[in-house]
Amino acid sequence: CNSVTSVTGKEQEGVKAKTSYTYKRYTESFREWLQLLNYSKSGIDRMPRQLAEFFSWLEKEARLPDGQGVKEISSITRTHTKLFYHHLKYHRKSQNSGEFLKSSTQNSYIHCLKLFAHYLEETGQGKLTIDLPYEPKEVTRREILTLKEIDSLYNATTDDEKGLRERAILSLYYGCGVRSNEGIQMNLEDVMTDKKMVYVRKGKQYKERYVPFVAHQQKDFLLYLKHCRPQLLRNPEEQAFLLGNQGKRIGYGLLLGTLKRLQERTADEKLQAKTIGLHTLRHSIATHLLQTGMKLDSISRFLGHSKLRSTQAYTHLAHEIE
Structure with a gap:
């Protein structure tokens, strides 16, 4: 989790996701897994929200061949994850600033999805392929004291x-x-x-x-x-x-x-x-x-x-x- 840049709570408030019971169960168990692995409080708060947003997008925006929303993990395809990535990059805006998401914020979503895929595999709950590329990092200078x-x-x-x-x-x-x-x-x-x-x-x-x-x-x-x-x-x-x-x-x-x-x-x-x-x-x-x-x-x-x-x-x- 070292490479993830922290995202402000206000920036995350842009989408208040509502998902099905199945997805809620995954979100909560993912949160518990993060707590077990001693992730930071900010990560434990942020990543389940990001995952819930992904699930909400799957149900409302993504479509299966029969025209229905994607409501099961087993139905998620590479195409769905790439479309969500496209949504984050070109459509999703921060409610706080009204601007498109920064590359660091986009990367935190990608990291969350990859970590969730790892969680599924580690706990034997299935497999989810997330082969999305990280956005180039914005150049930020770390403050160092002499x-x-x-x-x-x-x-x-x-x-x-x-x-x-x-x-x-x-x-x-x-x-x-x-x-x-x-x-x-x-x-x-x-x-x-x-x-x-x-x-x-x-x-x-x-x-x-x-x-x-x-x-x-x-x-x-x-x-x-x-x-x-x-x-x-x-x-x-x-x-x-x-x-x-x-x-x-x-x-x-x-x-x-x-x-x-x-x-x-x-x-x-x-x-x-x-x-x-x-x-x-x-x-x-x-x-x-x-x-x-x-x-x-x-x-x-x-x-x-x-x-x-x-x-x-x-x-x-x-x-x-x-």
């Missing part, structure tokens, strides 16, 4: 207990390069300060990995665990490593807000002008590791990429910021 800018974020942390959480967040998301949801789902037992390693048990598609960290990250984690987490904790049964202000597992909003506040506190105007998020920290550590000479396959394992080409995207970035 080592100096990373230092500026660390230096912007406060001297109180909350500052210890800020440093722990930076050390987890930059130092360990975890994805946003991987850090949120991390438990106390997953951060092994004695071994200088974190265990990512809920990576994409439930792929597990161990990620090493260095001494200063070890120090950040230990100080957070000793002086900050106990102050936040309300329920002694809570197992989450990072806690929010209410003593429960931290949420994405607080994580992003913390990063934005650190960015605003720095005296670096160039850094303040950048649009950054948690994934920026992940992109940055990958680029910095590449600059140190670490091999691509090692960085790929560090990041939890299933395909090496996902990691190769960082090679040109490493040269650009040298």
Whole structure:
């Protein structure tokens, strides 16, 4: 799911699909499968909607030789999927902007259909051939922070207990390069300060990995665990490593807000002008590791990429910021 560009909820509201019971059953079971494989919340929300739209289009617009709509998976042909692709490219408009769908949005639909076909095969529910081509990606620049800018974020942390959480967040998301949801789902037992390693048990598609960290990250984690987490904790049964202000597992909003506040506190105007998020920290550590000479396959394992080409995207970035 790495290659899919996120689609806004508003853009997806363009079609409120109504489908038959059979298609609804497939849509719901597909959603459950995505949850089981630990796809992101946005993906779990988005892809079933896209699939429901495809099913609705099949019933209303596609036709079998007898003139009836396509209401069974077994009746879907390559011609139907190609016609739907044509519909997305030349007819479907975003309700939000009134414009034709961007190529990234079209690609997310294609990815959804291919993933659904994989789901059918994996669960023994049939076969669906999706041989649609992806649209060329729009050129978008990934924001990468320099080592100096990373230092500026660390230096912007406060001297109180909350500052210890800020440093722990930076050390987890930059130092360990975890994805946003991987850090949120991390438990106390997953951060092994004695071994200088974190265990990512809920990576994409439930792929597990161990990620090493260095001494200063070890120090950040230990100080957070000793002086900050106990102050936040309300329920002694809570197992989450990072806690929010209410003593429960931290949420994405607080994580992003913390990063934005650190960015605003720095005296670096160039850094303040950048649009950054948690994934920026992940992109940055990958680029910095590449600059140190670490091999691509090692960085790929560090990041939890299933395909090496996902990691190769960082090679040109490493040269650009040298």
